[in-house]
Amino acid sequence: MxxxxxxxxxxxxxxxxxxxxxxxxxxxxxxxxxxxxxxxxxxxxxxxEVVHAGIYYPPGSLKARLCVEGRDLLYGFCEARGVPHRRTGKIIFAHDDAQLAELDTIEARAARAGAHDLVRLSPREVLALEPELPCAGALLSPSTGIIDSxxxxxxxxxxxxxxxxxxxxxxxxxxxxxxxxxxxxxxxxxxxxxxxxxxxxxxxxxxxxxxxxxxxxxxxxxxxPAFYARGVYFTYGGKVPFRHLIYPVPEPGGLGTHLTLDLAGQARFGPDVEWIDAVDYAIDPGRHARFAAAAQRIWPALDASRLQAGYAGVRPKVTGPGEExxxxxxxxxxxxxxxxxxxxxxxxxxxxxxxxxxxxxxxxxxx
Incomplete structure (x- = not known):
């Protein structure tokens, strides 16, 4: 039986x-x-290992609703159970004036999804928080954090x-x-x-x-249908001058190559987006130059020789390249x-x- x-x-x-x-x-x-x-x-x-605030997702979507609800449940669970985490906050920045409209879109979408605590920052205000981050403007998300997954x-x-x-x-x-x-x-x-x-x-x-x-x-x-998007992370061998997580405005397929910190202060850049036909975690060393260029848009003084391949993940997606x-x-x-x-x-x-x-x-x- x-x-x-x-x-x-x-x-x-x-x-x-x-x-x-x-x-x-x-x-x-x-x-x-x-x-x-x-x-x-x-x-x-x-x-x-980021606790997201619920900023990017279309109002009415499951991602928007469950992210905001889940964020509060997750922080409460971590505090009650002693799970290591930290509300670092996140800065989403525009490289130039042409991207400022995208910040407006993100801010409005976040508010409709229930993430009401975003703060708009001028370039001067960004530099007061993160002196090594030149930009045209940014959003601060104080509810974003990191966690020991x-x-x-x-x-x-x-x-x-x-x-x-x-x-x-x-x-x-x-x-x-x-x-x-x-x-x-x-x-x-x-x-x-x-x-x-x-x-x-x-x-x-x-x-x-x-x-x-x-x-x-x-x-x-x-x-x-099942689609797979590989995202590679490069770690940085040394201290970085950032206290917040640093994100550019999103790119198709993901949130753009960004800088995150783990609970020990180790910095990593990524993930990028690479559509693949089957699950594969291999990292092409040739991606180093591309990562260095993306990382230097966040931190112009970055020493590219300190960047090294870290690990890769694969996103389980239900839509493919070029689709919403x-x-x-x-x-x-x-x-x-x-x-x-x-x-x-x-x-x-x-x-x-x-x-x-x-x-x-x-x-x-x-x-």
């Missing part, structure tokens, strides 16, 4: 662990399955396990069947299903579409008609910030 559990979450990234915690707190002790040896090995450990995932997992959740790593799901009102999980190489549950949450990130297409009874029309950026796709029974099933697609930035709000939404769908 196949073992039955209260709920199954596939994918132990930050969103999957937040969902597992939310389900466990609601009395549905979930089994969390992840194909890697460690939780959070994909997008959740290959990002900027691994510490966050540990805290989410610990609370989920304290309420009955169980994590099993090294368990790659091959397909999902349907029998007697439950979802049955087949693992790689298995002849029989390993476990079943009336509730299944597909939080597989970069593999979410592949898993959904291997789910019995789910109409493929409810599975959006896609929203989160959170597809539940009311959408596709499959009882107890929730699929999460395109959970890229601001997925980390939105994770706890996404979890609340998912728990509401399965209830």
């Amino acid at each position: 196949v073992e039955q559990v209260d709920a199954i979450v596939v994918g132990a990234g930050v969103v999957g662990l937040a969902v597992a915690r939310e389900l466990a707190l609601a009395g549905r002790a979930p089994l969390v399955l992840d194909g890697e040896a460690q939780f959070g090995s994909w997008t959740s450990s290959r990002n900027s 691994h510490g966050l995932m540990l805290a989410l997992l610990g609370e989920a396990e304290a309420h009955g959740a169980m994590l099993v790593t090294g368990s790659r799901v091959a397909r999902i069947g349907r029998a007697d009102g439950s979802w049955q999980i087949w693992l790689d190489g298995a002849d029989e299903p390993a476990v079943s549950s009336p509730v299944l949450v597909n939080s597989a990130g970069l593999a979410a579409q592949e898993l959904a297409l291997a789910t019995q009874g789910l109409d493929p029309a409810f599975v959006p 950026a896609g929203d989160f796709v959170i597809s539940g029974p009311a959408d596709h008609g499959c009882s107890g099933l929730v699929n999460l697609f395109g959970i890229e930035s601001p997925g980390l910030t939105s994770s706890m709000a996404i979890a609340r939404m998912v728990a509401g769908m399965v209830d």
Whole structure:
């Protein structure tokens, strides 16, 4: 007989662990399955570790709503659980007068999305905060911060396990069947299903579409196309004269090569945007010159010889090159008609910030 559990979450990234915690707190002790040896090995450990304020996203979108809601939930959770984080603030700057209109657009969009605390800065005011940042003008986001993403995932997992959740790593799901009102999980190489549950949450990130297409009874029309955008980070070997996170105005496909700081003060520049056909974390050393040029637009005095390739991440996207950026796709029974099933697609930035709000939404769908 196949073992039955209260709920199954596939994918132990930050969103999957937040969902597992939310389900466990609601009395549905979930089994969390992840194909890697460690939780959070994909997008959740290959990002900027930024807590976003909810600035860039179209009003009415899931990204806008869940980012603002998730930001407040995340800061509250971190303060209550002792997860390392810091509200550094972020400066979004215009290189020249031609980009000032973009700052107007960002400010208006942020206000409509619920991020009301942006402050417009003149070039002189920017230099008072960051003397090494010449620009035509900027916005200050005091609610933006940084976080220890691994510490966050540990805290989410610990609370989920304290309420009955169980994590099993090294368990790659091959397909999902349907029998007697439950979802049955087949693992790689298995002849029989390993476990079943009336509730299944597909939080597989970069593999979410592949898993959904291997789910019995789910109409493929409810599975959006998958696109991948690699973002490379270069680290800086030395101190930088910045206290805030520094962002240019956004570029197509991402937020532009920006400067972020980790909790130890280490600076990194990135990510850039490179569309790829399959998940690949390789870094071309030839990108150094491009990164140096982008970094020197933020910090003209930067010593390019101190820049070195750091790491790469891959964004799971639902729209491709040249298309308008896609929203989160959170597809539940009311959408596709499959009882107890929730699929999460395109959970890229601001997925980390939105994770706890996404979890609340998912728990509401399965209830």
